[in-house]
Each structure stands twice: as C-alpha cells, then as structure tokens.
Amino acid sequence: MGELLSELIKLLMIYLPAMVANASPVFLKKGTPVDFGKLFIDGRRILGDGKTWEGLLLGLWFGGTVALSLWLLTSDLDYFVYGLVGSLGALLGDMLFSFIKRRLGLERGAPLPLADQLDFFLGATALMMALGWRPKMEYWIIAGVIIVGLHVTANRIAYMLKLKDVPW
Ligand SMILES: CC(C)=CCC/C(C)=C/CC/C(C)=C/CC/C(C)=C/COC[C@@H](COP(=O)(O)O)OC/C=C(\C)CC/C=C(\C)CC/C=C(\C)CCC=C(C)C
Numbered sequence: 001m002g003e004l005l006s007e008l009i010k011l012l013m014i015y016l017p018a019m020v021a022n023a024s025p026v027f028l029k030k031g032t033p034v035d036f037g038k039l040f041i042d043g044r045r046i047l048g049d050g051k052t053w054e055g056l057l058l059g060l061w062f063g064g065t066v067a068l069s070l071w072l073l074t075s076d077l078d079y080f081v082y083g084l085v086g087s088l089g090a091l092l093g094d095m096l097f098s099f100i101k102r103r104l105g106l107e108r109g110a111p112l113p114l115a116d117q118l119d120f121f122l123g124a125t126a127l128m129m130a131l132g133w134r135p136k137m138e139y140w141i142i143a144g145v146i147i148v149g150l151h152v153t154a155n156r157i158a159y160m161l162k163l164k165d166v167p168w
Pocket residue numbers: 018019020022023024026027062094116117120147149150151153154155157158161163168
C-alpha cells in the first residue's frame with residue numbers, strides 16, 4: 001500500500017504542471033485564435049475560438065513555473081524536464097482534440113465526454129514518453145482515473161466561479 005501511495009503521489013506531481021497548464025488558460029476571457037479564424041477544408045473552423053495563442057503562453061508559463069517549483073522542492077531535475085514537456089503536451093493534446101471536435105461538427109464548448117477530460121492527459125503522456133518516460137502501467141491507469149476525477153471537479157468549480165460557461 002505504501003509503495004502504491006508513494007508511486008501515485010509521484011505520478012500526480014509529474015502531471016501537476018500539465019494540469020495547471022491545462023487549467024490556467026480558462027482565466028482568459030478572449031484572445032487571438034490559434035487558427036486566426038480560418039476554416040478547414042470541411043468549411044468548419046480549424047480549432048475554434050477556444051484555442052488562443054495567449055492561452056498557450058499562459059499555460060506554458062504557469063505549467064513551467066510549477067515544474068520549476070517542483071524541481072526546487074525535490075531537487076530532482078526530472079520534475080522540471082517532464083513537467084515542462086508535459087505542460088506543452090497538455091496544451092497540444094487539448095488543441096488536437098479541439099481539432100477533432102470541429103471535424104465532428106461539434107461547436108466550440110460542445111461536450112465530447114472522456115475526450116474533454118483526457119485530451120490534456122494523453123497529450124502530456126505522449127510527449128513525456130517521447131522523452132523516454134516510462135510509468136508503471138497499473139499506476140499510470142490509476143493516476144489517469146484520479147486526474148479525470150480532478151478534471152471533472154475542477155471544471156465544476158470553474159463553472160461555479162463563472163470561469164467557464166459550461167461545466168465540462
Ligand atoms: C487536489 C485534491 C485531492 C482535491 C482538490 C479538489 C480539486 C479537484 C480542485 C481543482 C483545482 C482547482 C482549485 C480549480 C479551481 C478552478 C479552476 C482554475 C479550474 C480550471 O478548470 C478548467 C479546466 C480546463 O478546461 P479544459 O480541460 O476543458 O480545457 O482545467 C482542467 C482541470 C485539471 C487539468 C485538473 C485539476 C487542476 C488542478 C489540480 C490544477 C489547479 C489549477 C489552477 C488552480 C489554475 C492554474 C493556476 C493559475 C495561477 C492560473
């Protein structure tokens with residue numbers, strides 16, 4: 001039990017910068033759309049107004065700050081490297097799933113259950129693993145379930161705080 005708990009805490013710390021990177025753009029009210037308003041070949045927006053350059057910068061900035069803090073706290077450079085890469089992966093994964101949602105004809109803000117909760121998690125994981133990170137599969141799955149739960153709770157909080165006009 002002790003090992004499971006310590007492994008899970010380490011995993012949640014590795015993903016914390018990605019979680020903050022994914023959460024911080026929500027504080028922005030408007031910004032410059034990453035797709036500059038352009039349409040894709042299917043006549044729909046490439047990404048939509050929910051993805052802005054300012055959001056990427058804010059996410060990277062706060063994700064990077066948390067990654068740096070974790071490194072200073074633990075003096076383990078991995079937290080900084082993986083945290084930074086995970087933050088970038090979270091933002092890219094979020095954009096990838098926005099692209100997919102637009103292709104499916106879903107408007108900006110429309111729900112795509114599981115995709116909305118997992119997009120940043122999968123993006124962060126993909127980039128961290130590209131750097132050679134190899135989590136233990138069973139712990140990774142449990143951490144994923146916890147993070148989905150955190151995501152659902154955080155979005156409800158964001159909705160109550162009027163940070164989001166949808167609770168997902
Ligand atoms: C930690 C435990 C065990 C329980 C705490 C309960 C809980 C789940 C708290 C959530 C964190 C929190 C205080 C949220 C406040 C409101 C907020 C900022 C929500 C942001 O939600 C938006 C969402 C992005 O939407 P999208 O995915 O559809 O693009 O964020 C997704 C949420 C997560 C990635 C997981 C939960 C987030 C965290 C634990 C990090 C907290 C982040 C912040 C407080 C904001 C970033 C910080 C600054 C200074 C801008």
